[in-house]
Amino acid sequence: MSDRIPEACDLLIEAGFVVPVVPHGVVLEHHAVAVTGGRIVAVLPVPEARSRFAPRETVSRPDAALIPGLVNAHTHNPMTLLRGVADDLPLKVWLQQHIWPIEAAVIGPDFVADGITLAIAEMLRGGTTCVNENYFFPDVQAATYKRHGFRARVGLPVIDFPTAWAASDDEYFDKADEVHDQWRDDALIATAFAPHAPYTVNDANFERVRMLADQLDIPVHLHLHETAQEVEQSLEKHGQRPIARLDRLGLVNERLIAIHMTQLTEAEIHLCAERGVSVVHCPESNLKLASGFCPACALERAGVNLAIGTDGCASNNDLDMFSETRTAALLAKAVAQDAAALDAFSALRAATLGGAKAIGFDDRVGSIEPGKEADLVCVDLSALETQPLHHVVSQLIYATGRQQVSDVWIAGRARLRQRMLVDIDIEGVLSNARQWRERIAGIRLS
Structure with a gap:
């Protein structure tokens, strides 16, 4: 003894x-x-x-x-308040005729804070401890995640048209710099640039994102090759597929967190592997919007870091990483026509360490090892x-x-104890959700 x-x-x-x-x-x-x-x-x-x-x-x-803890590597968590408002529609119609008009009517700091609070409660009850967030008002997002002790990398939005967050290109970048500076040394919260997509961001803004991401040493979180239509439009407008255009602009590197990636050639898969790109697979959103199938098995076998994301509740309609990871594993087998594709251990890795690596948190979380948080x-x-x-x-x-x-x-701080949320007022969260439902129901779409 x-x-x-x-x-x-x-x-x-x-x-x-x-x-x-x-x-x-x-x-x-x-x-x-x-x-x-x-x-x-x-x-x-x-x-x-x-x-x-x-x-x-x-x-x-x-x-x-x-x-x-599960890492949800792509979310739009304020959109939890839009769960189910425009279902069973193709991506372009869903986004342009329903989601964007509703957002224009309701988006603001309260919408963002209340939506994220609802999302945090849902995610904690489902074993998710970290998100890669992509939405407007990142200052409010960061403060809300911090208040609830939730780990997040918050996207700094860039898009080619005015929104409630910013009215011009310069304002998007000026505000991005302010939010990044405020949270640069935080233990739980970090930032990433979040240019929306190749079809909503011009070359000059992409070049600016690349330069600043290098200077600030932060990732670039981007919807990419989400649909066949996106690829066709890029060929018509730019004479290049979207990933080739991004490569020309210097963005295809280890900072890139590429979301969806349903339309890929073998050469593009190997390019991602060579450059250290991380791919976030959002199978349930892709299935629901009929966007296509991410070749998850081919990406993984090529050596690409693979992560899992739920996307937003407006297109999924939940933040259930257990369901998402199961769907990812099953879909990978069907797409590869190989029952051994994305086996259980590999799927769990994608939902944990793969997500942590994608967002640059793998030195902190994603595995159970001494020294990690x-x-x-x-x-x-x-x-x-x-x-x-x-x-x-x-x-x-x-x-x-x-x-x-x-x-x-x-x-190390308890956030859920024997199925009971710690320090979250469930009744208050539910009451806010009901109020937003009533407000959104009253919006008239043209």
Whole structure:
């Protein structure tokens, strides 16, 4: 027996299974994770953890899998308030005749703050601890995420027409600089440039984005090759496919977070691999809008970093990363015509470390390793829907529902405890949602 005095730690989480993501393909049975100062200090068998540590708090979940917090790598979370307003329409009609006119009538700081608060509550209950956000009023977004202790990379919008956020090109960039400067050293919040898409941003603004992203050392978050129509229009207008145009402008590099990517040639896939581009696969939104199929398996096998995103609730219609990741895995098999494509471990990696890497947070989160921040999720696998438990990660990807998330921590701070949200007024959130429903219902579309 050792006479060593136990080490103090803030939190010890004991789980039936720990899925660290790194190393790949590993499941650790009857392990514990020790947390101090918001960071993971050890991952070790439960008996050793009990001997080594004297925790201030112990959470024991013998029927649960402990996984890294899920990273939703592409969201428009204020649009949670537009859930279901214009369903079953093609992308162009949906966007131009419904979403944009409604947004023009309601968009503002209150809409953004209330939509994000609703989204945070939904995401926490589904095991998501980090988002890559893309919307207007990034100052309000950042403040709202920070207030709720939620990790986010917030997009700094750039688009070729006036909006409620900015009236001119210079104002978009001036405000981007202000928001970035305000949050540059924050522990939870970071920024990225978010030029909307190749069909809504001109060459001069793309060149400006590239220059400033290099100077500020931040990513570029961009919808790209979302539909066949986008590619056809680019060929007509620019004589190039969108990704070739971006390459000409110097944007196809390791900073690029390319969203959707449903229309890709083999050469474009290899270009992304060579340049270090990350691709965010949003399968349910692409399916619902009939936008096409991202070749997720081909991208992964070529060496492209693959992440998962839900897109916004106006086109999905939820923020359920368990459902999204299952759909991604299943769709990858159908598209590749290969049942081995995007296996369960690879799908979980895409939903965690792949997303963290895409948004430049992989040194902080995305896997359960000592030194990383304790963004952690307990998933109860004791329910009959996930029994018998032959293969933990297969159950997580192919059978688990988000309602099985029991506990969530961000930087070691409890945000969901035995299915109860911590420090979020659910009744207030629901009341705000109902008020926005009434206001949006009264909007007349021309």
